[in-house]
Structures are given as C-alpha cells and as structure tokens.
Amino acid sequence: MLNSQSSVPEIIIPDELLPPKDLRLSVGGSFKAIGTEFFRYFIELGGLQPDEAVLDVGCGVGRMAVPLTQYLSDRGSYEGFDIVEPGITWCQSVISPRYPNFQFQRADLYNQYYNPTGQEQANTYRFPYSDHSFDFVFLTSVFTHILPEGIENYLREIFRVLKPGGRALITAFLLNKESLSCLETGMSTLELTEIFENYRLADKTFPESAVAYEECFFITLAEQVGLKVNFPVYYGSWCGREDFLSVQDILLMSKG
Template sequence: MKKRLKRFVPKFLRGPFFEGLRYRNDMIPPKSMSFVGKGDFVKIGLEFRRHFIELAGLRPEHRVLDVGCGIGRMAIPLTEYLSPAGGYWGFDIVRQGTDWCSARITPKFPNFHFQHSDVYNKHYNPDGQVRACDYRFPFEDDFFDFIFLTSVFTHMVPADLENYLREIARVLKPGGKCLITFLLHNEESAGLIRAGKSDLDFVHEMDGYFTTKPADPEAAIAYDEQAALQFFQRCGLAVEPPVRYGSWCGRNKFLSYQDIVVAGKPRAA
C-alpha cells in the first residue's frame, strides 16, 4: 500500500505523511479492547473532528476537554490538528481506556493528557467510588476553550447530567463552547419509535428520562428535547441553535448518528 500511495504524495511530504500514518496505526487499539460502541473507529473520530471545527469553531491553539474520552477515538485525530500551543485533556471512568491512551498517545504528543476518574455508573463502572452527581472535574475554573462529550449523556440520569453541565460551565472559559451528543425524544423521534424504525426502543419512561432497559437504565438514555435544553439554561450555558438531529431513530435527513447540541458560556457583560 505504501508504494501505491507514494505516487500520490510529493517527495517533500512523504516523510511527515507516512510518519503520521505510522502514529495513527500504532495508536489505534485492537478491536478486542474497544468499548466505545459500534462503527468505524477511525471514520467516527475524523467525522467528529470536522464537527468540532465546523460547528463549534475549534482552533489548533485551543485547550480541549474530552469528557468520557474512552480509548482515544476522538483524541487520535486531534493529534493531527491541535498545535503545541494548544492541548488536550481527557478523562474516563473505564481505566482500560485511559491507561491505553497514556501509554500510546502521550509519549508521542506530550500535550495530550489522560486521567481515570473513578465515577460510579451502574452500566460501565458499577464499583466506582464517586457519584457522578457529586463529581468535581479536576480542573480550575475558566480553563478550557472547548469541551465535548460524545455518547456520555446517553448513559447518565438527570442528577448526574446536571452536575456535569454545571462543571462544564465552571471549567469553560467565557466565550468557550461545548458540543454534546444526545438521544432526544421529541414528536418526530417518538413517531419513528412507534413505527418501529428506530434502532433504540425508548418506550420506558422513567423519572425525567426514557430508557430501553428499566433494569439497567444507563445502558441507553433519551431525554425530552425541551427538558434537555432547559438543563443548559439552568447551568449557565446558552444553546446555539439549531439542534443537529441524528439517524438513531430512523430519520432520512441527519448529520450524525446521535443528536448534536452546541452551547456556549456567555462572556461577562
């Protein structure tokens, strides 16, 4: 493959180009270790890097926080975008992922940092010692330019979600932005669920959310759209419309798989 690619890459770019490929391949975890859901690991990471730039204005010099960083699906493509002036911090409740990233990514990119957070989650970390509703992000106020969460609030109950949003507002710089994915329950998605077109059957209404499994609710959680947007307002974040709806419920027109909400922290008057 390398010989074929050489025909399309100018000589002066071949060194950096193939070094970049080597880094990426070396940093991609084996499928047996991946716990971040279905789909192509590399393609999804590249897709979201594009969303971060186009929807939320991510720049190379930004400080970035990845809440629920998994095993590097979003971090790896960002190594090719963030400059040494910027930086990446990620934490996750699954130690396997943060240990892998610390061993494979940080030695090559010292401005990429990974941390395990022992937060309880019935589905993903049942032995966690800290409740998500009490967890304080391990960062100072007004530290980050951009924060993102992909497929995190789809596994969190309301009290936990609201605390995380308050923490996002605390550590985000004034004028900074966040991009968060949801599974939003609204008239359209509810109709598609009833019609049997949805991948996820959110027919069980709980206390402030919907789930597919009442016995294990955090396996998949959907929120009423208006209720979800009100969480942002209560926590001091301003949603930037429109909501970009996803394909999860069987829509014909969509941007990604889950629904995407972008919000900002207002600057002081």
C-alpha cells in the same frame, strides 16, 4: 447540512496510534471513521482552532483524541477522562509520550456495566480541572448513558471549566415531536419502553444502557446553569428519521 466545501484539513492517522483490536471493539463502531467524523464536527460546528485548550469528557480509548493529535498545535492542549481503566492506561502509555500536550485521567465513577465498584457518582462528581480552563469541551456518547441528576451536574461542571466565550459540543438522544413519532411507529432500532417524567430508558434494570431526554427539558437544564444553546440542533438517525447529520443528536452550547 455541513458545508460541502469543507475547510477541515485532511489528516492521516498513524498506525501506531491505533489501539489494539479488543480495545477498539469495546467502544463499538469504527475507531477511525467515527473519530474523523467528529473531528470534522469539532471544526465545522464548534469552530475548534489548533491553539485551543480542549476537554474530552468520556475519552474512552482515545477515538476523538487521536485525530486531534494531528491538528492541535504545541500551543493547544487536550485533557481527557474516562472510567474504563484499560482504555485510559493505553492512552497514557501510547498517546501522551508522543504528544505531551495530551493528558488522560481515570475517574472512579460508578457505572453498572463499565465500573460497578466505582466510588463516585455522576450527580456529585467534580471534574478534576480548575475553573475557566478550556476553550472547547465535548461529550460524545456520554449523556446517552447518564440519568437526570448526573446530566444537570455535568452541565454545571462544563460551565465551570469553560472559559468565557468557550464552546461545548454534546451528543444526546432527544425526544421531540419527530423522534417520538418515529419511536411510536417502530422506526427506531432503539427501544425506549420505560417512560419517566422528562426522559425514557431502554432498560429499567440497567438504566445507564440508553437514556433519552425530552428536548425542552434538556435545553432548560443547560440554560439554568448558564449555558447558551446555539441553534439549530443537528438531529441524528438514532430514532429512524430520514434526514440526519450523525447517529446521535448534536447540540452546540457556549458560555457567555
């Protein structure tokens, strides 16, 4: 559980930083509630400081970026990339002019649903940033939609762009004794019926819709690229467990 005496500053999100309703609905869930929830995790779990350089992998329509505009100082910076063009365009036209230290890029990555004409693949994609660029990297609802080869590549890229001592906060669906028991007893609303070595899918014809990984396999991949997994793992409610922090499982990692 998080500290009940939180040191996270209270923030107020300006109305002009709320995307149009259609863009908010396109990412699911509450724009404000989920954004401010993870804002708290970035600080309390990840130790994010106002003057640090931040990378948001899969930034969507700026749900995580908007709260950070009220926290990062002029000495801090934010970079985000995503594959969905309308969301990136909105962020570039609304957030960046008001906060020049917040920048957004579109990545032309293939995704069966979001970008079926994408020219690049997750398993070979190189993040468009130099080595050792960021103090803090986060990925929310990204690794739940990427297959194993892409996961390994993204972990390697996270390690590359992190500064020594940098941290990463990553969400995932992790398969372990507890979550598998919940799945087998029908407690989860997420059906992962397609079983492969080290991972499961909700739909074999649409593999990116939902992917869950064996926890040991996922942690081993991270360690093999040089990342240190900082325990405990903060398990989520996705599988139907009663004791949880968020919806997805949250892992913290660090570099050197």
